[in-house]
Amino acid sequence: EDKVVQSPLSLVVHEGDTVTLNCSYEVTNFRSLLWYKQEKKAPTFLFMLTSSGIEKKSGRLSSILDKKELFSILNITATQTGDSAIYLCAVEADTDKLIFGTGTRLQVFP
């Protein structure tokens, strides 16, 4: 059965800290891995990763994929209170659907 596992489930940090969120997966015929940020309602797209070892970067956020070890990490440097959210990892395999992990809840305090 295809599955996506995220860790930690919850994380509490102070502003300025750097955090690393993890996503591991087991799917048949992997196609891509996506990261989303969910604040109050709709998840918003962050990154799509398809190739191993190529870092995607957007401001203080970056992500990388390891297709050999079947995982991805999402890094956030110099965290701000606005980074507080649930971060969702999803994997697309050979069917027309995304398989989501349970998410990591990040809380950043001043």
Added chain:
Amino acid sequence: SQTIHQWPATLVQPVGSPLSLECTVEGTSNPNLYWYRQAAGRGLQLLFYSVGIGQISSEVPQNLSASRPQDRQFILSSKKLLLSDSGFYLCAWRTGYGNTIYFGEGSWLTVV
């Protein structure tokens, strides 16, 4: 640009009552459409997806159903709600397989 609208945003329904959540996409044609549910403390669970008018695939056996009467309209329904149907329902779309999925604002359903 493309936009997705989902309504109602919030609803409270008694057990056994019917349900209808509606989703429309603007600015694109023939999108792939999806209904997800997010229960408290859990990830997004795919309920239904559609690649065209009248084409619905169901992922999880349940008392919910979906319909796509028009190209950019996707409806989630139930004839009789259960307490376990409570949750956050998200409609989503993309232009095709392999592309990024974009989400609507979601609908909070509480069954009492």
